[in-house]
Amino acid sequence: MDSPLLRDLKSLVGADSVLHRPEDLLLYEYDGSVEVARPTCVVFPSTTEHVVELMRLAKKHDTPIVGRGAGTGLSGGALARKGGIVAVFSKMNRILALDIEDQRAVVQPGVVNSDLSAAVANVGLHFAPDPSSQKACTIGGNVAENSGGPHTLAYGVTTNHVLALQLVLPSGELVRIGSSAVDAPGYDLTGLLVGSEGTLALVTEITVKLTRVPECVKTLLAIFDTVDDSMETVADITARGITPAACEMLDGWTLRAVEDYVHAGFPRDCAAVLLLEVDGLREAAEQQAIDVADVCRAHNAREVRVAKDARERDLLWKGRKNAFGAVGRLSSTYYVQDGVIPRTKLPATLRQIDTIGKKYGFQIGNIFHAGDGNLHPLILFDQRDPEQFRRVLAASDEIIQFCIDQGGSITGEHGVGMEKDRLMPLLFSDAELEVMARMRNAFNPTGLLNPEKIFPSKKGCGEIHSAPLAAPGRPHA
Amino acid sequence: MSGASQIANILGTNNVKTDMDLLAAYAIAGKTPSEVVSPSNAAEVVEIVRHAASAKRAIVAAGARTKLSMGLPPSRYDVAIDMTRMDRVIAYDPGDLTLGVEPGITLAKLSRVLAEHGQMLPLGVPFGAHTTVGGTIASGVDAPQRQLYGTARDFLLGAEFVTGDGVLAKSGGRVVKNVTGYDLHKLLIGSLGTLGIITKLNFKTFPLPLNVRGFIARFRSYEAALDMRDRIARSPLLPMTLDIFSPGVGRLFASAAGAGAAREPMPEGILSDDEWALTTGYSGNESALARYEAELRKMTAESGATAITIASDTLPAAWARKREFIPIAIASSPATTVLKIGVVPSKLKLALRAAGDSGQKHELPGVAMARGVGVLYIALLPTDAGVESKRRVANCVGAIQSAATELGGHATVPWCPDAWKNDLNIWGAATPDWEEMRKVKNAFDPGGILSPGRYVGGM
Numbered sequence: 001m002d003s004p005l006l007r008d009l010k011s012l013v014g015a016d017s018v019l020h021r022p023e024d025l026l027l028y029e030y031d032g033s034v035e036v037a038r039p040t041c042v043v044f045p046s047t048t049e050h051v052v053e054l055m056r057l058a059k060k061h062d063t064p065i066v067g068r069g070a071g072t073g074l075s076g077g078a079l080a081r082k083g084g085i086v087a088v089f090s091k092m093n094r095i096l097a098l099d100i101e102d103q104r105a106v107v108q109p110g111v112v113n114s115d116l117s118a119a120v121a122n123v124g125l126h127f128a129p130d131p132s133s134q135k136a137c138t139i140g141g142n143v144a145e146n147s148g149g150p151h152t153l154a155y156g157v158t159t160n161h162v163l164a165l166q167l168v169l170p171s172g173e174l175v176r177i178g179s180s181a182v183d184a185p186g187y188d189l190t191g192l193l194v195g196s197e198g199t200l201a202l203v204t205e206i207t208v209k210l211t212r213v214p215e216c217v218k219t220l221l222a223i224f225d226t227v228d229d230s231m232e233t234v235a236d237i238t239a240r241g242i243t244p245a246a247c248e249m250l251d252g253w254t255l256r257a258v259e260d261y262v263h264a265g266f267p268r269d270c271a272a273v274l275l276l277e278v279d280g281l282r283e284a285a286e287q288q289a290i291d292v293a294d295v296c297r298a299h300n301a302r303e304v305r306v307a308k309d310a311r312e313r314d315l316l317w318k319g320r321k322n323a324f325g326a327v328g329r330l331s332s333t334y335y336v337q338d339g340v341i342p343r344t345k346l347p348a349t350l351r352q353i354d355t356i357g358k359k360y361g362f363q364i365g366n367i368f369h370a371g372d373g374n375l376h377p378l379i380l381f382d383q384r385d386p387e388q389f390r391r392v393l394a395a396s397d398e399i400i401q402f403c404i405d406q407g408g409s410i411t412g413e414h415g416v417g418m419e420k421d422r423l424m425p426l427l428f429s430d431a432e433l434e435v436m437a438r439m440r441n442a443f444n445p446t447g448l449l450n451p452e453k454i455f456p457s458k459k460g461c462g463e464i465h466s467a468p469l470a471a472p473g474r475p476h477a
Numbered sequence: 478m479s480g481a482s483q484i485a486n487i488l489g490t491n492n493v494k495t496d497m498d499l500l501a502a503y504a505i506a507g508k509t510p511s512e513v514v515s516p517s518n519a520a521e522v523v524e525i526v527r528h529a530a531s532a533k534r535a536i537v538a539a540g541a542r543t544k545l546s547m548g549l550p551p552s553r554y555d556v557a558i559d560m561t562r563m564d565r566v567i568a569y570d571p572g573d574l575t576l577g578v579e580p581g582i583t584l585a586k587l588s589r590v591l592a593e594h595g596q597m598l599p600l601g602v603p604f605g606a607h608t609t610v611g612g613t614i615a616s617g618v619d620a621p622q623r624q625l626y627g628t629a630r631d632f633l634l635g636a637e638f639v640t641g642d643g644v645l646a647k648s649g650g651r652v653v654k655n656v657t658g659y660d661l662h663k664l665l666i667g668s669l670g671t672l673g674i675i676t677k678l679n680f681k682t683f684p685l686p687l688n689v690r691g692f693i694a695r696f697r698s699y700e701a702a703l704d705m706r707d708r709i710a711r712s713p714l715l716p717m718t719l720d721i722f723s724p725g726v727g728r729l730f731a732s733a734a735g736a737g738a739a740r741e742p743m744p745e746g747i748l749s750d751d752e753w754a755l756t757t758g759y760s761g762n763e764s765a766l767a768r769y770e771a772e773l774r775k776m777t778a779e780s781g782a783t784a785i786t787i788a789s790d791t792l793p794a795a796w797a798r799k800r801e802f803i804p805i806a807i808a809s810s811p812a813t814t815v816l817k818i819g820v821v822p823s824k825l826k827l828a829l830r831a832a833g834d835s836g837q838k839h840e841l842p843g844v845a846m847a848r849g850v851g852v853l854y855i856a857l858l859p860t861d862a863g864v865e866s867k868r869r870v871a872n873c874v875g876a877i878q879s880a881a882t883e884l885g886g887h888a889t890v891p892w893c894p895d896a897w898k899n900d901l902n903i904w905g906a907a908t909p910d911w912e913e914m915r916k917v918k919n920a921f922d923p924g925g926i927l928s929p930g931r932y933v934g935g936m
Contacts, residue, residue, distance in 0.1 A: 101707070101822075102851075103710075104821065146660075148654060156627070156631060159630075160627065169913075175912075176908075176909070177910045180821055180885065181819035181820045181821050181851055181885065181886040181887060182851055183619065184887060185887055185904055185905055185933055186904075186910065186911060186932075187664050187667075187672070187917050188663045188664055191660055191664070191666075192663060194660075196659055214713065235572060238572065240684075241595065241596070241684025243684075281714065281761070283761065283762065283768045284761050284762070284765045287764070287765070340652040340654055342570050342572075342651070343573045343574075343653075373573070373652060373653065373654070374654045407568075407650075407652070409652050409657045412654040412655060414656070416656070420657075424657070431645065432647050434644070435661070436646075436659050436661065439659050442920040443916065454659075
């Protein structure tokens with residue numbers, strides 16, 4: 001016998017668009033993070049009207065509701081921490097309008113990130129935010145998390161590319177904010193909503209800017225015998241005012257795991273590589289490639305390889321984008337941090353991460369957006385050992401505290417979600433969090449929309465669950 | 478004890494002023510505050526706001542006071558909080574290209590600090606000689622460099638501000654990538670001091686472009702000038718600025734009003750009085766500059782330009798005027814009324830036609846500046862500020878605003894004579910999201926004491 005909530009949901013979207021048996025819910029207990037939370041049921045809306053009605057039903061049944069795209073998020077943002085309805089947007093995956101002349105697209109939230117770029121590739125455009133999960137993750141999820149990616153160094157993150165949104169508020173009202181024309185009068189609500197981690201509204205339409213594909217792209221691989229040299233290189237490139245399109249670092253340990261998996265021709269005996277890309281006007285990009293290579297050599301790069309063609313370039317990027325999958329083959333479980341530091345602090349911070357790894361006895365791999373100062377230390381551990389997981393968190397917290405001490409932040413692109421809410425007081429006072437919470441209360445007064453995210457709950461670390469198995473090849477940012 | 482003397486206890490009597498002459502300098506549309514207070518740090522701002530909140534006194538934040546007249550006149554105005562004593566660079570890490578400043582520092586002074594390290598903020602906003610960083614952010618004025626660098630929302634990394642109930646709040650940080658908590662600082666941009674008093678702003682800085690060139694092409698029609706804009710947009714070129722000027726702008730730039738914008742005289746032969754001009758700036762190494770020039774020359778031929786100028790030495794004088802288009806227009810008529818229109822770039826043509834038709838119909842002289850990203854400034858220049866001029870301007874503005882709405886865009890009136898504010902639709906057509914904005918306003922300023930009435934819908 002269905003509960004009143006299930007009866008209402010099935011009559012709204014049809015029985016085949018509602019999941020509620022425990023075995024069907026299993027997948028939706030997880031996302032790309034180490035968090036776990038079981039929803040009461042999962043619903044697949046196919047229209048904006050469905051989403052409006054879902055919000056009203058959540059209210060009627062006093063049940064939490066959480067939006068979800070592809071479930072690739074890395075902070076538990078799309079998990080039903082308090083149970084309730086998970087609304088999965090995979091059926092709302094249409095590109096509603098393309099305006100090539102004005103470089104605009106209007107999409108439903110379930111459109112897969114790379115599908116939008118593919119749809120406009122023939123006219124020389126693309127959607128610039130490129131999380132490593134871009135072949136799976138949705139633009140709705142990108143909007144919720146303000147997702148980044150390797151090329152956001154030069155092109156900006158999701159918020160820099162979103163102009164307008166259609167929202168369903170927790171009250172069930174449908175509202176449009178922003179405008180396809182720039183500088184809509186009034187407060188920048190679009191800027192507030194992007195990155196609000198699904199706690200203020202559910203998004204049903206997104207108007208984005210499309211970016212011209214550069215005429216020239218040069219991809220370089222700089223090989224170093226010490227991590228220090230690679231980090232000094234990044235600091236120096238930044239200080240010289242060179243902004244590559246991308247500047248990624250892989251340390252030697254990660255690189256060997258990657259090479260075993262993708263066979264991209266990465267050197268197995270080095271301490272670190274930088275994967276650098278410059279692009280733009282041919283004359284400018286060619287000069288930048290020379291400048292970047294010079295800086296690498298000035299900091300003792302053993303070799304600087306330049307990809308000769310698209311195939312070589314793709315191979316290098318395949319290594320980068322599959323790195324987390326490669327690491328997943330070595331260890332069943334790993335924990336990824338997402339701290340950010342000023343680029344001037346890169347060498348010292350990498351040394352500190354190494355020290356912390358040794359202190360706790362963990363292998364820590366580093367593969368991250370070095371140009372942005374956005375670290376992703378990756379700690380391998382055995383999830384069957386709860387004591388180990390506690391130590392992983394301790395090591396991770398120590399890294400985060402060091403980032404904060406350097407003037408940094410606790411998350412650069414993965415979001416706070418239910419993973420880092422307990423860390424928020426390290427950056428924000430109670431009063432500052434209270435002012436931030438006023439926004440949530442203004443839009444989401446009952447708190448039924450994505451409850452217990454971002455803001456620290458009073459329960460502490462005991463809430464963090466043991467980790468799921470990390471699947472090899474799982475997309476990761 | 479009066480409010481003024483209470484605050485004097487906190488700030489010292491030198492920093493609380495009540496003499497009439499000084500107060501008059503802070504007047505907005507004939508409303509004069511009863512005191513001007515000058516805090517030197519965030520803690521003092523908190524105290525000032527708390528006192529004002531408990532006494533229900535309305536506060537307007539001021540920097541260089543170049544843009545106090547923007548928006549609607551405040552419905553109440555008791556205290557002017559002058560932020561110019563808070564003018565320190567708090568943190569500057571040139572190697573990281575990040576910066577933290579107090580709001581009262583002038584852009585001119587900050588630019589000098591950054592230039593010492595070969596860096597800049599792409600905020601070539603009007604009133605550049607005097608304007609403060611805080612005023613620039615709070616007013617949300619844009620700059621020609623937005624063509625390449627975007628607007629403040631793209632490089633403001635974080636902010637600290639005091640809410641209307643006196644709580645010191647903050648969001649973001651001083652790192653270039655950050656998703657920790659809500660981006661409240663984006664709400665402050667263009668909020669005209671209605672959400673909080675800004676006490677600190679963090680920015681991403683940029684390398685100063687070297688080898689800057691300007692390219693100016695003249696056209697008989699705006700259609701031809703916009704055709705060239707479209708060609709640039711479809712090309713691999715990435716210019717820093719791209720603005721189109723109407724006939725008549727050349728005369729304005731060469732006039733006494735234009736002379737206020739730059740020491741050097743306006744170079745001759747760049748703009749002509751009966752032609753449209755597309756002006757674009759770019760930078761790079763010699764081979765990139767050569768490529769720009771070659772491509773731009775080709776495009777001008779295809780778009781039917783009548784003349785081109787490539788400027789390097791004469792650039793600063795011309796560029797200073799381009800930046801100061803609005804102040805120059807304001808100084809050019811006793812009743813200048815400036816419309817700011819936003820449309821998608823492909824609709825610039827129709828927006829310009831609507832503006833031109835409407836100006837002609839209502840017999841109002843005017844000039845226009847269209848930015849490549851889809852922003853159009855129309856400055857109506859009536860010969861006097863009389864009743865008949867007001868009637869014509871109101872009709873003209875209304876017609877242009879309707880046209881902008883029909884084109885899927887929007888049109889506001891950032892500048893007009895104070896006395897006309899209530900006769901014009903300053904914020905344009907109301908939209909349903911104003912209700913959501915009201916929620917934001919109430920959350921940050923529950924007592925409604927921060928610049929009350931200035932914002933959209935009289936918020």
